[in-house]
Amino acid sequence: MRALAVLAHPEKKSFNSQMKDVAVETLSKAGYTVDVSDLYAMGFDPVEGPRHYPKRVDGSWFDTQAEQRAAWNDKALPSAVQAEIDKVAAADFVFIQYPMWWFGSPAILKGWIDRVFVYGLYTSTQRYNHGPWKGKKAMLSITTGAPETTHGPDGRNADADLLLWPMHYTLYYIGFDVLPPFVACGVEGGLKYSSPEAIAARLNGHKDRLATTLRGLDGIRPLRFNAIEEFDQSGRLKSDSTSHSPFIRHRD
Amino acid sequence: MRALAVLAHPEKKSFNSQMKDVAVETLSKAGYTVDVSDLYAMGFDPVEGPRHYPKRVDGSWFDTQAEQRAAWNDKALPSAVQAEIDKVAAADFVFIQYPMWWFGSPAILKGWIDRVFVYGLYTSTQRYNHGPWKGKKAMLSITTGAPETTHGPDGRNADADLLLWPMHYTLYYIGFDVLPPFVACGVEGGLKYSSPEAIAARLNGHKDRLATTLRGLDGIRPLRFNAIEEFDQSGRLKSDSTSHSPFIRHRD
Numbered sequence: 001m002r003a004l005a006v007l008a009h010p011e012k013k014s015f016n017s018q019m020k021d022v023a024v025e026t027l028s029k030a031g032y033t034v035d036v037s038d039l040y041a042m043g044f045d046p047v048e049g050p051r052h053y054p055k056r057v058d059g060s061w062f063d064t065q066a067e068q069r070a071a072w073n074d075k076a077l078p079s080a081v082q083a084e085i086d087k088v089a090a091a092d093f094v095f096i097q098y099p100m101w102w103f104g105s106p107a108i109l110k111g112w113i114d115r116v117f118v119y120g121l122y123t124s125t126q127r128y129n130h131g132p133w134k135g136k137k138a139m140l141s142i143t144t145g146a147p148e149t150t151h152g153p154d155g156r157n158a159d160a161d162l163l164l165w166p167m168h169y170t171l172y173y174i175g176f177d178v179l180p181p182f183v184a185c186g187v188e189g190g191l192k193y194s195s196p197e198a199i200a201a202r203l204n205g206h207k208d209r210l211a212t213t214l215r216g217l218d219g220i221r222p223l224r225f226n227a228i229e230e231f232d233q234s235g236r237l238k239s240d241s242t243s244h245s246p247f248i249r250h251r252d
Numbered sequence: 253m254r255a256l257a258v259l260a261h262p263e264k265k266s267f268n269s270q271m272k273d274v275a276v277e278t279l280s281k282a283g284y285t286v287d288v289s290d291l292y293a294m295g296f297d298p299v300e301g302p303r304h305y306p307k308r309v310d311g312s313w314f315d316t317q318a319e320q321r322a323a324w325n326d327k328a329l330p331s332a333v334q335a336e337i338d339k340v341a342a343a344d345f346v347f348i349q350y351p352m353w354w355f356g357s358p359a360i361l362k363g364w365i366d367r368v369f370v371y372g373l374y375t376s377t378q379r380y381n382h383g384p385w386k387g388k389k390a391m392l393s394i395t396t397g398a399p400e401t402t403h404g405p406d407g408r409n410a411d412a413d414l415l416l417w418p419m420h421y422t423l424y425y426i427g428f429d430v431l432p433p434f435v436a437c438g439v440e441g442g443l444k445y446s447s448p449e450a451i452a453a454r455l456n457g458h459k460d461r462l463a464t465t466l467r468g469l470d471g472i473r474p475l476r477f478n479a480i481e482e483f484d485q486s487g488r489l490k491s492d493s494t495s496h497s498p499f500i501r502h503r504d
Binding site for chain 1: 262263265266292298299300301302312313314315316317318353354355356357358359360362363365366369380397398399401402404405406407408409410411414415417418419421422425441480483486487488489495499500501502503
């Protein structure tokens with residue numbers, strides 16, 4: 001079994017980096033061979049654009065999907081992108097660790113998706129439950145500075161599941177079985193609001209919980225999403241389909 | 253009156269760029285002086301990290317918020333970041349144009365927020381309805397390739413309002429009055445699924461609708477969010493507060 005751990009944090013010693021280490025260690029002990037994509041350490045360029053496509057379908061007008069598809073078909077993707085695709089292709093499980101920045105991922109991770117989830121690899125007939133990475137599992141593991149109570153459905157920072165929906169749906173779109181996220185709240189950085197002891201206890205608790213979660217990886221049920229066949233020609237959920245998500249629902 | 257138009261698209265001739273032009277032209281005619289931040293043209297670096305902080309609070313451990321706050325306090329932010337803060341500070345209205353990529357913004361725009369919305373400018377007492385950019389208006393104007401029917405609450409691509417929530421809440425968090433988004437669906441790039449005539453009619457329709465919307469800017473009511481005072485000490489909506497958003501609600 002093979003896994004890929006993706007990390008998006010600028011500090012090597014950070015708690016996010018430590019959580020990546022916990023994942024690597026736990027998965028290795030469970031028999032996985034683990035690749036790591038430490039995006040900051042790799043200097044991954046998150047900006048999709050013309051500079052990555054020396055050979056162009058249309059040199060006068062840069063269309064991202066058209067250039068991605070042509071480069072995919074010609075096996076002419078940038079080497080940094082092809083390397084990431086190869087790592088994902090080899091993995092049974094993709095673990096993605098990042099801090100919540102402005103209710104989303106750091107730009108470097110968003111750009112990893114913009115560039116690595118290339119058009120051509122997925123197409124209009126190969127997506128959702130027919131996506132190219134079908135059969136692989138993915139899990140987001142995030143940290144937030146705010147306390148857990150602020151991330152409930154009635155929380156000042158909004159429900160974590162809601163904030164993660166765009167990323168979860170992206171993973172589903174390309175075919176992954178998306179596992180429930182691992183959310184570590186109250187992770188303070190250089191700004192310390194709690195005592196050192198309280199912080200250490202909280203962080204160690206998160207690490208233990210992550211290790212326990214990953215040791216039970218095989219038994220985790222993926223989040224449910226609706227299959228593409230449950231939507232009609234206009235892309236609306238069919239009246240006789242049951243919604244599997246609070247975020248895509250029949251109109252009242 | 254002053255406005256700032258932010259554009260995140262790699263192609264100068266793109267429909268997104270044309271929409272930015274429509275906004276600049278319409279706002280100029282209405283008497284605004286309009287600054288433009290064309291992030292791709294500027295080569296804006298979206299990756300927040302140590303390389304932007306030659307003078308560090310803690311050289312042994314990079315903590316984003318701590319470094320941002322110190323650089324803000326010392327007026328030592330990177331010049332590319334300070335320039336953007338100055339543009340926003342001078343603006344009464346910020347218009348943000350981008351294509352929906354993977355249910356979110358292109359990485360270059362996410363990184364503009366990661367780097368420009370610095371800690372120090374906002375603080376734990378200056379955020380939400382007390383945010384530093386209170387009194388300014390902001391509007392997202394996005395394009396999607398998919399048809400509008402797929403972006404409803406029962407749509408295969410999920411509700412546009414839901415997908416935009418993290419960005420909208422970010423804008424509210426830092427104080428903006430967030431106007432309803434302008435959503436242009438069915439915007440095809442190099443991959444043409446409709447006839448040239450049908451595409452042209454659709455795109456021209458979007459432009460006309462945007463111009464009309466912006467001509468009526470003064471009369472647009474902002475989205476409503478709950479004030480910070482409506483949440484209790486633990487960050488949960490108080491029982492006697494009315495929710496103003498479908499995305500932060502009392503628990504059932």
